Amino acid sequence: MRTQPAAAALALLSENCEDRIVSPPTTRRRVLLSAAAGLAAWAGKRAVAIVPQGKQRGVRLDAAVQLSCREFDFADVTLLPGPFRDAMSRDLDYLASFDCDRLLSPFQQVAGLPRRAPSLGGWESQGLASHYCGHYLSAAAIMHAHTHDPRLARKVDYLLPRLAACQEANGREDPDFRGYCAGIPESKPAFRQVLAGQMDFGQSHGLYSFHINGLWSPWYTIHKVMAGLRDVWLHMGRAQARDILLAMTEWAAQFPRRLDLAQMQAMLVSEQGGMNEVLADVYSMTGDEAHRTLAEQFNQAAQLAPLMRRQDILDGVHSNQYIPRVIGIARQYELTGSDDYRTGAEFFWQNVVRQRTFVFGGHGNRENFFPIGDAWQQLSVGSAETCCTYNMLKLTSHYFSWNASMEAADFFERALINHILGSQDPATGMMTYYYSMQPGHFKTFSSKWDSCWCCDGTGLENHARYSRGVYYHERDTLWVNLYLASQLQWREKGLTIRQHTRFPESNSVRMQIACARPVRATLRLRHPHWSTPAMLAKLNGRPIDTGKPGTYLDITRHWRDGDVLEIELRTPPRIERMAHHPSKLAILSGPIVLAGVLGDALMAPPIPYATVDQYQWEKVPDPVRAPTLAIGGRPVEEWVKPDAAEPLVWHTQGAGRPADIRLVPLYRVARERYVVYFDEERAAGQALPG
Numbered sequence: 001m002r003t004q005p006a007a008a009a010l011a012l013l014s015e016n017c018e019d020r021i022v023s024p025p026t027t028r029r030r031v032l033l034s035a036a037a038g039l040a041a042w043a044g045k046r047a048v049a050i051v052p053q054g055k056q057r058g059v060r061l062d063a064a065v066q067l068s069c070r071e072f073d074f075a076d077v078t079l080l081p082g083p084f085r086d087a088m089s090r091d092l093d094y095l096a097s098f099d100c101d102r103l104l105s106p107f108q109q110v111a112g113l114p115r116r117a118p119s120l121g122g123w124e125s126q127g128l129a130s131h132y133c134g135h136y137l138s139a140a141a142i143m144h145a146h147t148h149d150p151r152l153a154r155k156v157d158y159l160l161p162r163l164a165a166c167q168e169a170n171g172r173e174d175p176d177f178r179g180y181c182a183g184i185p186e187s188k189p190a191f192r193q194v195l196a197g198q199m200d201f202g203q204s205h206g207l208y209s210f211h212i213n214g215l216w217s218p219w220y221t222i223h224k225v226m227a228g229l230r231d232v233w234l235h236m237g238r239a240q241a242r243d244i245l246l247a248m249t250e251w252a253a254q255f256p257r258r259l260d261l262a263q264m265q266a267m268l269v270s271e272q273g274g275m276n277e278v279l280a281d282v283y284s285m286t287g288d289e290a291h292r293t294l295a296e297q298f299n300q301a302a303q304l305a306p307l308m309r310r311q312d313i314l315d316g317v318h319s320n321q322y323i324p325r326v327i328g329i330a331r332q333y334e335l336t337g338s339d340d341y342r343t344g345a346e347f348f349w350q351n352v353v354r355q356r357t358f359v360f361g362g363h364g365n366r367e368n369f370f371p372i373g374d375a376w377q378q379l380s381v382g383s384a385e386t387c388c389t390y391n392m393l394k395l396t397s398h399y400f401s402w403n404a405s406m407e408a409a410d411f412f413e414r415a416l417i418n419h420i421l422g423s424q425d426p427a428t429g430m431m432t433y434y435y436s437m438q439p440g441h442f443k444t445f446s447s448k449w450d451s452c453w454c455c456d457g458t459g460l461e462n463h464a465r466y467s468r469g470v471y472y473h474e475r476d477t478l479w480v481n482l483y484l485a486s487q488l489q490w491r492e493k494g495l496t497i498r499q500h501t502r503f504p505e506s507n508s509v510r511m512q513i514a515c516a517r518p519v520r521a522t523l524r525l526r527h528p529h530w531s532t533p534a535m536l537a538k539l540n541g542r543p544i545d546t547g548k549p550g551t552y553l554d555i556t557r558h559w560r561d562g563d564v565l566e567i568e569l570r571t572p573p574r575i576e577r578m579a580h581h582p583s584k585l586a587i588l589s590g591p592i593v594l595a596g597v598l599g600d601a602l603m604a605p606p607i608p609y610a611t612v613d614q615y616q617w618e619k620v621p622d623p624v625r626a627p628t629l630a631i632g633g634r635p636v637e638e639w640v641k642p643d644a645a646e647p648l649v650w651h652t653q654g655a656g657r658p659a660d661i662r663l664v665p666l667y668r669v670a671r672e673r674y675v676v677y678f679d680e681e682r683a684a685g686q687a688l689p690g
């Protein structure tokens with residue numbers, strides 16, 4: 001059954017972007033010429049940050065708009081010892097342990113080539129087969145940029161020629177599949193039907209569907225494979241990755257050539273990840289206008305056009321289908337300068353972050369946005385799909401580069417510490433799918449080879465990406481947005497900054513400057529709103545005025561080799577009440593969300609590790625009644641006290657009912673029951689705050 005697009009929706013898009021929809025056909029020759037030019041652009045230049053990009057290695061186009069600031073390349077920021085590097089190390093171990101033949105197996109099966117190993121389990125043995133290889137390529141490329149670990153280079157170099165062989169075999173068999181490179185089961189007959197304009201979306205969800213002609217979100221998987229090849233090209237410089245990617249682009253280009261506008265929009269109802277993003281990245285790599293057009297042909301009108309009119313249609317929509325499409329128009333704004341795209345992306349970001357996000361940075365219930373104000377009754381085992389926060393952080397990187405807003409930096413920190421860092425099991429390195437908010441329940445983690453969920457795929461990348469969002473730069477200004485142990489090489493300035501800290505485990509930060517000669521620059525330090533009283537700072541041992549929390553502290557001077565900046569953050573306890581339902585509240589220390597921990601009753605192994613079903617432990621009973629709080633209007637520092645012996649551990653004092661509560665950072669909770677939103681008990685007639 002065909003769902004929307006609806007002529008009305010097309011008309012909505014065409015009001016704003018009519019000239020973007022119709023394109024001249026892309027020719028094979030143009031692509032090859034562009035590829036050669038792209039290779040020339042890569043050679044001899046340093047690595048590139050694609051978000052936001054510069055005219056650097058691997059890309060031909062600089063941003064078409066004035067950016068407030070830019071990110072650094074992954075290779076420019078190295079993590080130093082601390083909790084984030086620990087998480088990255090666990091991810092590196094996982095990446096190094098993969099059997100590449102298992103990743104290749106679904107590709108070879110579709111291509112009719114011999115297989116050397118069975119596919120991985122879980123979703124890799126189902127309709128989403130081969131999505132994991134795409135994530136693997138992205139994660140390995142990013143991790144390699146940080147670590148130069150030769151094991152990852154060997155694995156990527158093993159995968160690429162075999163993926164190319166699959167691509168070639170697909171094209172030999174059928175010209176309709178020239179350039180096709182994916183391992184989606186039964187995809188060829190289903191895509192032949194699509195190319196003939198025959199589309200069946202199975203169960204309709206209105207604006208979106210998971211299916212097309214019996215396939216499970218095939219464009220989603222294709223996006224992951226293409227994004228992986230893009231990252232290998234950009235961060236490892238492997239020309240074969242670029243060649244496979246460009247041939248896949250050619251394969252994708254036949255869809256808008258052979259389908260009319262209504263058919264093309266219909267196809268995009270099926271989950272497509274961020275096809276409009278990766279195709280925009282291809283445009284940035286080749287500079288070929290046909291690729292710009294192609295990227296825009298993958299913009300789905302029904303979801304994106306309302307955002308450009310600042311119309312909120314998010315209630316009930318699948319979040320992780322929506323965000324990547326918005327990232328796509330964010331990227332297209334940077335490359336085309338179209339204000340409509342910026343308007344849509346900004347409206348979406350502000351709507352989700354300001355009105356739909358839980359205290360720890362995640363959002364949604366059972367993968368969907370729910371009505372604003374409904375959060376109090378959406379605290380479930382299926383709260384906050386981890387992929388969604390992965391994607392919101394990507395979107396935030398674009399958003400921050402446009403406006404350098406403190407609000408964006410605050411959200412990034414909140415989500416990174418409380419959700420992403422906490423989505424990895426410290427014992428096994430495995431990942432969460434949902435982030436349970438059901439009081440008294442627990443986090444469910446995946447199994448190494450038998451889950452392969454979407455959130456495992458994005459999780460592979462999450463823990464390789466911790467250098468993202470720490471530093472930004474523009475001209476002589478360097479933003480320090482996150483207090484996160486790392487070393488930055490600001491190559492244009494010849495300046496190196498080593499940021500030593502164990503934050504969020506310690507509040508002390510020491511930044512040491514190294515430079516061959518004095519460098520005049522402004523260090524723009526984030527003074528977080530939660531650091532009350534104001535953070536303290538010393539430059540070369542002398543105290544400096546840090547100004548007000550919630551602003552940036554600018555220090556402009558000639559920086560000299562050996563300069564030392566010391567910062568002491570303040571993280572007293574505080575509470576945040578749930579918007580629209582203030583009798584539910586969360587307890588924090590600085591940016592750290594604290595969870596009340598409730599033991600591990602009825603959690604015998606293999607709990608909390610699931611295999612193929614992300615809901616495997618949903619029905620496990622929660623025998624411990626979640627405690628409540630009776631605070632009687634007292635300020636939080638009177639009823640939340642630090643543990644005398646254990647750092648980061650707090651206790652309620654005279655406020656927990658039926659007993660006081662041990663509080664630990666939510667990101668550290670694993671294999672234990674917890675509660676994040678506490679109900680406040682109120683005396684009869686006592687007014688609610690706010």
Ligand SMILES: [Zn+2]
Binds near residue numbers: 386387388455
């Ligand atoms: Zn997911």
